Amino acid sequence: MGGIAGLFHPATPKPVDPARLRRMLATQAHRGPGGEGVWTAPGVALGSNRPAGVAALRTEASLTVVHDGAILNAAALRRALEADGVGFESEDDAELLLAGWRRWGPALPEHIDGEVALALYDAGRGLLFLSRDRIGAKPLHLAELSDGSIAFASELKGLLAHPLLRRMPDITAVEDYLAYGYVPDDACLVAGVAKLPAAHRLTIARGRPIVGPERWWRWEGGARLKGPxxxxxxxxxxxxxxxxxxxxxxxxxxxxxxxxxxxxxxxxxxxxxxxxxxxxxxxxxxxxxxxxxxxxxxxxxxxxPGPDDAELLAVLFDEPxxxxxxxxxxxxxxxxxxxxxxxxxxxxxxxxxAEGERHRRLVRGERLRALLHIRVRQPLFTRLGAIWPDAGGRSRLEALALEGAEAYARHLAITPRLWRERLFTPAARQALNGHRAEQRYVDAMAAAPASHPLDRALHADxxxxxxxxxxxxxxxxxxxxxxxxxxxxxxxxxxxxxxxxxxxxxxxxxxxxxxxxxxxxxxxxxxxxRRPADDGWRAPAGDLAAALGGATLLAETGWFDPVALTMMVEAHRGGAADHGATLWQLLVLEQALRRLFP
The missing domain is CATH 3.40.50.620 (HUPs)
Structure with missing residues (x-):
């Protein structure tokens, strides 16, 4: 448990105001209710939100580290390092991380078993080292500020507390959000903010060009397990x-x-x-x-949950x-x-x-696709899907005309592609420049080191x-x-x-x-x-159309066509279609915009 934040000047060691770092940490106080720790030196500042009784920041000679999370194999690592002659003064994970850095350097994350994000400053080498755990359980957000410094924080709200962060929205993240109901890790609603990917490390050396993050662990399925x-x-x-x-x-x-x-x-x-x-x-x-x-x-x-909880989600998650x-x-x-x-x-x-309804539907669809050549399947199911569409803008029959990866990606969409195209204004569609959320899944499934469609879907998930x-x-x-x-x-x-x-x-x-x-x-x-067949979420009960009536920022963005939005609201209110999920998405987006771009 905890949170981390920091500032680093990669060009020259300019003075760092510790008050700015404290403001960043204050926004993350819920992550470490025991207090905060701050350390500064020329050109760098590191801080942690820590639970009571936990030392999440430690300085030894030229090394300083902050971390979020717990090292599950701490005892084994400590024994291995002690066997190499390392002595420890405490049971703190922070001390263990510094000893591990001296022993393994940038390979340190590969020895950690657990869900840990960390930031380490090595004054002797003049570098800042950042790392995120294998699966991405602990978050880490990054941004370059207007003065050229690099800021990082566990949560986006930590970066937002810095006055030099530029706050501009990214329309491609809105497209992603309307499709998935969340903003993927390789995107952010605040333009210029990045998230260090899971199982990646980033080394920023003073006076040298910043090279992109390096993957230090890769998930690989491998051959099927054999045996009874x-x-x-x-x-x-x-x-x-x-x-x-x-x-x-x-x-x-x-x-x-x-x-x-x-x-x-x-x-x-x-x-x-x-x-x-x-x-x-x-x-x-x-x-x-x-x-x-x-x-x-x-x-x-x-x-x-009800319509009033859209604001709570904006508080909890920053991004919609x-x-x-x-x-x-x-x-x-x-x-x-x-x-x-x-x-x-x-x-x-x-x-x-890979056992949810999304996966079962993929397997059933692939069986049918295998029976018919695409030259027969595509026109047949495209026509049938047009004859029997559903009110939400998607059709299972039309999905059979598509390749499996494309059909899987479209099935995951909360707001179907057809309605996203209707809702966006011409200016918004131009700003998207061809970006569509489904392509992310199609590409991930195509790149998966697997042959079975279920394995490719699991890889993308x-x-x-x-x-x-x-x-x-x-x-x-x-x-x-x-x-x-x-x-x-x-x-x-x-x-x-x-x-x-x-x-x-x-x-x-x-x-x-x-x-x-x-x-x-x-x-x-x-x-x-037993598990319920449906692994998705449903919009909260309540008058979502009425709740969305107070959404003024959505109109001010110029992203959404007011005529299309009114048609959707009226169709939902009159019972002609169930657009509850999309209306709920838009309500949550409105609340997120209010907090991100006041």
């Missing part, structure tokens, strides 16, 4: 058990939604703990799981983030504030094992949706409530194993026949392993 299903499931289960146990160190309990993933995490926590683990229920399905494992259980108050489940996540994390500081969550199973949607949602919702979230189902070793599973062991069939059902059959009943 029970044996493969056992391997997967052992990795999940290891992931849970490593994240239990220093944890206070778990947030239990009652779905298969959180039930699996609680089951393995109960196995490893000599006493009753603490759980907080996030829904009615949690109580039976809590009783089964005799946890120290309490239930969070039920919370249903449309998934209303994040509001309920925050409410649950906030309910745990008095009893937990670190909790395990069962986030990510459906995505990382892990590169795009995992860091920008699932991990961002978990991090911001928990951090805003002062809770550190740990995610064992997203352990990088488990991810690689999940990607190599035989298709028959991925979920989607009978409950208990998949890898989790086989691995945890002795822990959980079949009914606890």
């Amino acid at each position: 299903a029970a044996e493969v499931a056992g391997q997967w289960g052992d990795l999940l058990r290891r992931a849970v146990r490593s994240r239990m160190i220093g944890a206070d309990g778990a947030l239990l939604s009652g779905d298969a993933d959180s039930a699996a995490v609680v089951a393995l926590m109960a196995e490893a703990s000599p006493r009753a683990i603490r759980t907080l229920g996030l829904g009615p399905a949690a109580a039976p799981i809590a009783r089964r494992f005799a946890t120290d259980h309490s239930d969070a108050p039920r919370f249903d 983030f449309a998934d209303p489940r994040a509001v309920a996540d925050f409410a649950g994390a906030d309910a745990a504030r008095d009893t937990m500081a670190v909790a395990l969550l069962g986030t990510g199973g459906a995505l990382t094992m 892990l590169a795009i949706a995992l860091p920008a949607q699932w991990l961002t949602r978990a991090d911001r919702s928990a951090m805003a409530a002062g809770l550190e979230a740990r995610l064992p189902l997203l352990d990088h070793r488990l991810l690689q194993c999940s990607a190599r599973l035989p298709l028959a062991l991925r979920r989607g069939g009978a409950a208990g026949s998949d890898v989790m059902g086989r691995a945890l059959a002795s822990y959980l009943p079949a009914e606890a392993l």
Whole structure:
């Protein structure tokens, strides 16, 4: 748990005002309610938001480091370094990171097991080193300021606190957001702001040109696991058990939604703990799981997001983030504030094992595509799709006329491509210069080192949706409530194993026949392993059309055609079409614009 921020002058060591860094850290105070640490030297300033009792900033001779997150293999690393003659004064991760830098230099992140973002200044070499963990669980935003300095912060709001940050919107990020419901990691609504990609490091040496980030770890699926299903499931289960146990160190309990993933995490926590683990229920399905494992259980108050919560999402995420489940996540994390500081969550199973409705539809579509040549399939299903379109602007029949990657990308769109084209003004479409959100997924699937369409979709999901949607949602919702979230189902070793599973062991069939059902059959009943078919989100209930009526900034941007927007609102209000998801997206965008560009 924590946050980091800093300033660096790459050309000449100009003086740095520590008050500016403190203002950046103050906006991230929720990430480290124990206080802040600030260190400055000519041309550089590093700071951390830290929990009480945690030293997240440390200086030794010419080295200074700040970090966000926990090193899960800290004990093993400490023993390895001690064997090389290194002595330690404390158990602090910050001291361990400095010792690791002396031993391994820029290869340091490769030795860390955990979800850690870090910034290290080496005065002897005159360089700033930044790194982000393998899966991107811990965020890190970067920008070049108008005076030529480099600013970084865990959250965008940290950068926004600096007066020299230029605030201009990027229309391509709006296109991405309307498609996905979030802004991908390789984009930002504030032009000029970048996010250090997951599993990347960046070295900025004073007086030298800045070279782009370097990837230090690559997710690769590899060949399918072979052997009896029970044996493969056992391997997967052992990795999940290891992931849970490593994240239990220093944890206070778990947030239990009652779905298969959180039930699996609680089951393995109960196995490893000599006493009753603490759980907080996030829904009615949690109580039976809590009783089964005799946890120290309490239930969070039920919370249903509504139109008024669009502003809360803008506060939590800075950039527009449309998934209303994040509001309920925050409410649950906030309910745990008095009893937990670190909790395990069962986030990510459906995505990382390619077992959601999006994946099942892809597989079904590919089977049909294989039966008909594209010269027959394309005109046939294009015509049928035009005859039987749906009111939302998408058609399953028309999707069969497309190649699988394009159909998959369009299926993921919250606001369909047709309606995005209608809503944007000619000026906005010109500014987009041909950019369309779906191409990101098409390119990622084409570049995937895999042949099966499901594996290619998984590769794209892990590169795009995992860091920008699932991990961002978990991090911001928990951090805003002062809770550190740990995610064992997203352990990088488990991810690689999940990607190599035989298709028959991925979920989607009978409950208990998949890898989790086989691995945890002795822990959980079949009914606890069932998953709802729909893995998407729905717009909150309420009069979204009325709520959007006060959106003035959307009109002022010149991005949206008022006639098309009025048609959409009236069709939704009259029941001719369900545009609730798009109206909710626009409402959240309005609130984000108010905060980002006051």
